[in-house]
Amino acid sequence: MAWLTTKNYGFSDAADLFVFISGYTAAFVYSRYMRARGFLVGASLLLGRAWQIYVAYTLLFVAYLAAIGYVAQTHGHSHLLDEFNVRYLIDDPIETLKHGLLLEFKPLNLDVLPLYIVLMAVFPPALSAIICYPNIALTASFALYMAARTFGWNLSAYPTGSWYFNPFAWQFLFMTGAWVASGGALPILPMLRSRVFIAAAFAYLAFSLAVVMTARFPQLGSVLPPSWSDFSNDKTDLAPYRILHFLAIALIVVRFLPEHWTGLRSPLLRPMIVCGKRSLEVFCVGVFLSFVAHFLIELVSDAIAFQILVSFAGIGVMTAIAYYRTWTKDLRLLPPNERLSAR
Numbered sequence: 495m496a497w498l499t500t501k502n503y504g505f506s507d508a509a510d511l512f513v514f515i516s517g518y519t520a521a522f523v524y525s526r527y528m529r530a531r532g533f534l535v536g537a538s539l540l541l542g543r544a545w546q547i548y549v550a551y552t553l554l555f556v557a558y559l560a561a562i563g564y565v566a567q568t569h570g571h572s573h574l575l576d577e578f579n580v581r582y583l584i585d586d587p588i589e590t591l592k593h594g595l596l597l598e599f600k601p602l603n604l605d606v607l608p609l610y611i612v613l614m615a616v617f618p619p620a621l622s623a624i625i626c627y628p629n630i631a632l633t634a635s636f637a638l639y640m641a642a643r644t645f646g647w648n649l650s651a652y653p654t655g656s657w658y659f660n661p662f663a664w665q666f667l668f669m670t671g672a673w674v675a676s677g678g679a680l681p682i683l684p685m686l687r688s689r690v691f692i693a694a695a696f697a698y699l700a701f702s703l704a705v706v707m708t709a710r711f712p713q714l715g716s717v718l719p720p721s722w723s724d725f726s727n728d729k730t731d732l733a734p735y736r737i738l739h740f741l742a743i744a745l746i747v748v749r750f751l752p753e754h755w756t757g758l759r760s761p762l763l764r765p766m767i768v769c770g771k772r773s774l775e776v777f778c779v780g781v782f783l784s785f786v787a788h789f790l791i792e793l794v795s796d797a798i799a800f801q802i803l804v805s806f807a808g809i810g811v812m813t814a815i816a817y818y819r820t821w822t823k824d825l826r827l828l829p830p831n832e833r834l835s836a837r
Contacts, residue, residue: 502706503702504699504702504706504739505735505740506737506739506740506743509606509729510740512606512610513613513664513667514740516610516668517613517667517668517669518671518674519671520543520621520671521671521676522675524539525676533618533622536622540617540621541614541615541618546774547607547610547614547774550607550778551597551611554604554607554781555594555601555604561785562575562578562785563575563580565789577602578785579600579601580601582652598651599651599652600651600658603781603784603785605659608659609659613664628676629673631669635665635670636666638662638666639665642663642731643663647660648662657730658729658730659729659730660730660731660732666732667732670737692745694742695742698742765817768816768817768820769813772815775816776812776815776816780812783812786808790804
């Protein structure tokens with residue numbers, strides 16, 4: 495089932511999409527408050543959202559560690575402690591929890607939320623700059639990206655090493671999303687939609703696919719240049735070819751998927767839309783379910799039929815959570831007397 499994920503067919507993956515969309519959404523939503531009611535109001539709302547994400551991360555962090563530790567000790571699967579990078583919790587729980595709350599210790603699959611928290615926490619002045627001087631703000635973001643890659647800037651992690659998602663580098667993709675949301679790309683949109691750019695985007699996607707396939711299947715070395723099999727995809731510092739790959743996909747989607755396409759209002763896509771609106775809850779539940787699915791496949795069966803069953807069950811649970819959270823949010827907006835009747 496892992497072959498159904500986008501990371502197998504090009505340089506970028508779901509993380510790139512998540513960070514870009516996060517920047518786009520943050521600018522799209524909070525710029526309206528900042529424009530209408532000033533910097534302090536917009537900054538306060540942004541910091542409130544960052545705190546909300548931090549609280550969600552803390553709850554997920556504790557539940558995630560507890561689940562992995564329980565399964566590892568109860569069922570004798572001690573290798574899970576190393577596989578999910580939680581061995582230090584057993585050796586030194588107090589110190590590990592402290593660094594976890596400081597976003598310095600991150601078990602497997604919990605790397606993106608700390609990045610999101612940091613980017614949202616420092617976004618208020620960047621959003622103000624995006625609103626007033628979008629191109630200058632994006633240029634400054636690119637300069638920081640290049641400096642981080644050149645001088646090796648990153649945040650330290652516990653107990654050793656640095657952040658898997660370097661915030662000094664990944665902020666550029668976040669800011670690119672914010673720049674697009676603010677209308678920064680509108681002047682060059684006709685050029686980007688030209689046949690030359692679309693053809694170049696398709697060619698780059700084909701090149702990316704060939705390189706990734708060569709790296710995964712060494713036997714293709716006889717067909718493609720041998721150096722391609724040594725390709726190393728730099729995710730930590732957001733390699734430029736990852737950015738280009740994601741932007742090529744985005745360009746093709748924008749070109750061939752009209753904004754007002756009626757298919758987007760199809761009932762079949764309604765669950766995806768609801769999940770998108772409740773993205774934080776769905777993401778947190780999905781991370782926890784990823785461990786549950788991993789354990790079930792290891793404990794019960796790794797047959798493709800069982801993997802499909804577990805995958806669809808997980809999708810069903812995340813969709814149900816999204817619908818439930820949407821219902822409870824709508825319920826709070828009702829007058830008190832209507833809330834009672836809705837129950």
